[in-house]
Amino acid sequence: MSIWEYANPVKFMRTSGAILPWAAGAAAICTTGGLLWGFLTPEDYKQGSTVKIVFLHVPAAMMAINIWVMMLAASLIWLIRRHHVSALAAKAAAPVGAVMTLIALATGAVWGQPMWGTWWEWDPRLTSFLILLLFYIGYMALWSAIDDPDSAADLTGVLCLVGSVFAILSRYAVLFWNQGLHQGASLSVAPGERMSAVYRYPLYLTMLGFFLLFLTLLLIRTRTEIRRRRLAALQAREMRA
Amino acid sequence: MIELGKYAGTVLAAYGVSLALLAGLVWQSIVANARARRDLERQEKNG
Amino acid sequence: MIALLKRDLALAVRAGGGFGLGVAFFLILCALVPFGVGPETSALRPIAPGILWVGALLSCLLSLDRIFALDHEDGSLDLLATAPIPLEGAVAVKALAHWVTTGLPLIAAAPLFGILLHLPGQAVPWLIASLLIGTPALSMLGAFGAAITVGLRRGGLLLSLLVLPLYIPTLIFGTEIVRRGMEQGSTATPLLFLAGITAGVLALVPFAAAAALRVNLR
Numbered sequence: 001m002s003i004w005e006y007a008n009p010v011k012f013m014r015t016s017g018a019i020l021p022w023a024a025g026a027a028a029i030c031t032t033g034g035l036l037w038g039f040l041t042p043e044d045y046k047q048g049s050t051v052k053i054v055f056l057h058v059p060a061a062m063m064a065i066n067i068w069v070m071m072l073a074a075s076l077i078w079l080i081r082r083h084h085v086s087a088l089a090a091k092a093a094a095p096v097g098a099v100m101t102l103i104a105l106a107t108g109a110v111w112g113q114p115m116w117g118t119w120w121e122w123d124p125r126l127t128s129f130l131i132l133l134l135f136y137i138g139y140m141a142l143w144s145a146i147d148d149p150d151s152a153a154d155l156t157g158v159l160c161l162v163g164s165v166f167a168i169l170s171r172y173a174v175l176f177w178n179q180g181l182h183q184g185a186s187l188s189v190a191p192g193e194r195m196s197a198v199y200r201y202p203l204y205l206t207m208l209g210f211f212l213l214f215l216t217l218l219l220i221r222t223r224t225e226i227r228r229r230r231l232a233a234l235q236a237r238e239m240r241a
Numbered sequence: 242m243i244e245l246g247k248y249a250g251t252v253l254a255a256y257g258v259s260l261a262l263l264a265g266l267v268w269q270s271i272v273a274n275a276r277a278r279r280d281l282e283r284q285e286k287n288g
Numbered sequence: 289m290i291a292l293l294k295r296d297l298a299l300a301v302r303a304g305g306g307f308g309l310g311v312a313f314f315l316i317l318c319a320l321v322p323f324g325v326g327p328e329t330s331a332l333r334p335i336a337p338g339i340l341w342v343g344a345l346l347s348c349l350l351s352l353d354r355i356f357a358l359d360h361e362d363g364s365l366d367l368l369a370t371a372p373i374p375l376e377g378a379v380a381v382k383a384l385a386h387w388v389t390t391g392l393p394l395i396a397a398a399p400l401f402g403i404l405l406h407l408p409g410q411a412v413p414w415l416i417a418s419l420l421i422g423t424p425a426l427s428m429l430g431a432f433g434a435a436i437t438v439g440l441r442r443g444g445l446l447l448s449l450l451v452l453p454l455y456i457p458t459l460i461f462g463t464e465i466v467r468r469g470m471e472q473g474s475t476a477t478p479l480l481f482l483a484g485i486t487a488g489v490l491a492l493v494p495f496a497a498a499a500a501l502r503v504n505l506r
Contacts, residue, residue: 035256043246050248053255060259099266103259110255114248134453138446142436145446154503155436159450162432162496166454169485173457176481177464213263220270227277234284 007083009226016219023216030209037202044199053111055203059210061104064132067097067214071139072164075157085222087153088229090160091143092221096214098136105129124174131170135163149229289373289381296385299358310347310390311397317343318401329406336405337415337466343401344394344419345426345455351390352430353447355382356438356501365438369505375498380490383424383431383497391423407470414469418482422462425486428493429454435500457485 006012038055074090077083108126109119120126142159146152321339325331359365368378398419399412407415433451437443461482468475 107255173460224274
């Protein structure tokens with residue numbers, strides 16, 4: 001029994017089918033519960049009710065980065081061990097990551113308007129997320145442009161590797177280019193910078209909820225991709241017969 | 242009803258946009274999955 | 289490898305167009321900007337380094353898809369892949385040929401176009417230096433993008449979408465050098481960063497580009 005057993009599509013379909021309802025239920029409970037709890041938190045003395053946006057903004061931003069890291073890991077597994085499920089999981093994750101990036105940017109813009117007096121600021125964090133969005137778009141465009149599934153998986157895998165290096169490089173280049181308005185990490189452990197517990201616990205819950213939501217969507221979308229692949233294989237066999 | 246104060250529009254807009262995006266993503270995933278399953282089942286029955 | 293370089297250069301020169309086109313595009317871009325922002329020196333001077341660098345970047349982009357496309361069509365790319373020289377080396381030579389035919393003319397033309405944008409004289413050496421250091425990375429990254437999209441129809445548009453985000457660090461440090469040179473500031477830090485990026489790109493990206501080419505030739 002090893003983790004590579006799940007590289008077998010049949011085994012993956014069976015296991016993911018069993019996990020899926022639980023993951024979906026847990027994601028629904030944690031996300032809605034966390035967001036409702038967040039909505040009921042008291043107002044911040046400085047930011048007023050806008051502090052409630054944090055329960056969408058921070059989990060989305062966290063997932064936007066983590067999904068790219070997951071795609072990088074999946075691409076590496078595909079390039080090294082040639083497990084098809086891995087490549088399909090990377091493909092399935094990309095749109096979710098792009099939407100998370102969009103949510104982080106959109107909530108940030110809406111929030112920045114009253115707090116900073118501007119929708120957009122060329123702040124290092126904001127700029128890095130815009131660049132991340134560009135990488136997601138390029139990655140998805142490359143997947144949809146190549147017909148042969150194995151070549152597509154290979155080329156997007158290589159692009160994901162190079163893109164990861166440049167995403168990090170851009171992050172620090174941007175830091176050099178402009179110092180920003182954005183505050184530091186929201187969950188910093190340094191005393192004084194840390195959020196009050198009133199906001200912290202609902203935030204943890206929504207972060208868990210967003211993670212479970214990603215897991216659910218990833219399973220659904222990977223299953224879709226596996227079915228599409230099988231359909232294409234069956235059709236190809238029929239054409240030959 | 243929760244009192245949102247003068248930033249009500251801001252908060253509601255942020256929640257609205259985000260939830261709409263998430264709902265769209267979930268809906269698209271489910272529809273695509275259902276279609277893939279339907280097509281596959283039809284193909285397996287015929288073939 | 290030297291034979292390959294000579295062949296690519298000869299092809300680029302004889303095919304014509306390729307040489308002048310990038311520079312002509314660069315000229316048009318630099319001529320269009322004043323129409324957009326107004327002819328005043330005070331408006332043009334602060335943005336001149338940025339315009340020159342973005343212009344160089346876009347002109348470089350124009351000819352990228354030709355790095356491999358023609359060789360892919362007539363099959364000489366397959367010959368290259370089976371040739372005794374490593375494909376990584378062939379990719380690097382191709383990128384070098386692209387740089388000589390596109391990057392060098394751009395560098396030569398940039399100071400002239402700087403005059404159009406009222407770039408002050410003391411910034412010109414820094415402009416040339418930053419372009420000299422930065423453009424090889426642009427060609428090499430472009431070769432990577434071209435290697436990924438070589439077999440595709442309508443690959444050109446996708447190529448720009450893939451390659452332009454990779455150009456961001458080079459662009460940031462390149463313009464920073466010229467801006468600091470213009471203000472007589474210290475240029476050492478961005479210069480070192482830019483050189484570091486170019487060195488890293490030249491050392492590592494040929495492997496990624498060759499891997500992508502092998503996939504596309506499979």
